[in-house]
Amino acid sequence: MKNLHLLSASEQVAEYLRTEMLRGNLVGEMPGVKGLAVKLGINHKTMEAALNLLIKEGLLASQGTGRRRKIVLPKKLVSPSMRIAILLREPADSTVHYNVALQHQLYEAGHTAFFTSKTLMDLGMDLKRVKRFVKNTSADAWVVQCGSREMLQWFSEQPLPAFAFFGRAIGLPIAATGPNKTPAFQEMVRRLIALGHQRIVMLTREEARKPFPGFLPQLFLDELGSKGIATGPYNLPDWEENMEGFHHCLKSLFKHTPPTALIIEEPILFHAAQQYLSQQGIIAPQHISLVCLDPEPSHVWCKPPISHLSHDSQPWVRRIVNWSNNAARGRDSRRLTFSKSVFIEGGTIGPVPEAK
Numbered sequence: 001m002k003n004l005h006l007l008s009a010s011e012q013v014a015e016y017l018r019t020e021m022l023r024g025n026l027v028g029e030m031p032g033v034k035g036l037a038v039k040l041g042i043n044h045k046t047m048e049a050a051l052n053l054l055i056k057e058g059l060l061a062s063q064g065t066g067r068r069r070k071i072v073l074p075k076k077l078v079s080p081s082m083r084i085a086i087l088l089r090e091p092a093d094s095t096v097h098y099n100v101a102l103q104h105q106l107y108e109a110g111h112t113a114f115f116t117s118k119t120l121m122d123l124g125m126d127l128k129r130v131k132r133f134v135k136n137t138s139a140d141a142w143v144v145q146c147g148s149r150e151m152l153q154w155f156s157e158q159p160l161p162a163f164a165f166f167g168r169a170i171g172l173p174i175a176a177t178g179p180n181k182t183p184a185f186q187e188m189v190r191r192l193i194a195l196g197h198q199r200i201v202m203l204t205r206e207e208a209r210k211p212f213p214g215f216l217p218q219l220f221l222d223e224l225g226s227k228g229i230a231t232g233p234y235n236l237p238d239w240e241e242n243m244e245g246f247h248h249c250l251k252s253l254f255k256h257t258p259p260t261a262l263i264i265e266e267p268i269l270f271h272a273a274q275q276y277l278s279q280q281g282i283i284a285p286q287h288i289s290l291v292c293l294d295p296e297p298s299h300v301w302c303k304p305p306i307s308h309l310s311h312d313s314q315p316w317v318r319r320i321v322n323w324s325n326n327a328a329r330g331r332d333s334r335r336l337t338f339s340k341s342v343f344i345e346g347g348t349i350g351p352v353p354e355a356k
Contacts, residue, residue, distance in 0.1 A: 141161040270292040
């Protein structure tokens with residue numbers, strides 16, 4: 001049995017820096033000794049010893065007294081990698097499980113993946129502000145989540161590779177992925193109609209409503225129309241995209257002709273609506289039917305379980321990682337791929353309540 005070799009503090013630091021260099025997180029020149037020591041919480045002597053070990057390995061080269069050391073990686077050790085900016089829709093999305101998995105798996109593939117300092121909501125979903133932000137952000141490629149049609153069109157025309165993660169990408173020359181909700185969505189709408197619902201409202205984000213209804217909102221209106229249900233702004237209401245605007249929309253909906261069913265785009269909006277309704281004494285499914293268009297782990301912990309559309313997020317993550325690997329090698333794939341969704345009826349839908 002070989003003797004156990006415990007790494008010294010300087011060897012541990014050298015190992016960390018070596019990994020960061022090989023992954024492309026440190027390029028060009030190594031930061032100064034003092035700055036690195038402060039960042040890693042060690043003394044400068046340990047840092048100096050670690051850098052000397054990397055010089056002996058040939059991974060660093062001295063450029064003279066007072067100058068930073070140059071990073072020199074053997075070509076055979078360098079795998080294609082990119083600095084990938086992930087532009088989320090809103091800050092809370094950074095904790096969503098598939099976004100966390102995406103960042104981790106991109107990192108494991110050798111890329112530097114980071115959530116940008118501002119989200120689309122921070123930028124007001126304003127294309128001019130997004131353009132400036134992209135220009136001022138150092139990145140080799142972009143993953144854009146829930147982009148509007150106009151925004152994704154612009155990204156598709158840029159020299160940097162871009163990937164549409166959800167959003168209105170159908171028909172655009174841009175790589176994209178997301179769930180194919182069509183069959184499950186139709187099943188869900190038809191189930192509500194079969195239960196007697198005619199006053200059905202779909203609450204969705206602005207990028208899905210403007211400048212004209214996106215695929216699912218239009219499919220929703222078409223399904224209602226095919227059953228002889230008149231449609232209009234009532235079924236697909238406009239609202240200012242912030243907390244106050246969302247609650248104002250809910251208040252307006254229940255003021256005169258309250259809906260008997262609400263279809264809500266995503267968990268964060270669903271839970272906000274559910275809380276608002278409960279404060280008004282409106283409970284599903286006794287008084288209203290509620291459906292969420294996306295899954296969330298908490299759905300199965302609710303009683304009754306939340307009615308929702310379910311889909312596997314792993315194919316999306318794998319698709320983006322594969323696209324990133326190809327883009328790093330100069331292969332710009334612009335395919336659109338979608339995964340299957342299923343309708344989970346749950347327990348928050350039911351027949352239309354009898355009029356009192």
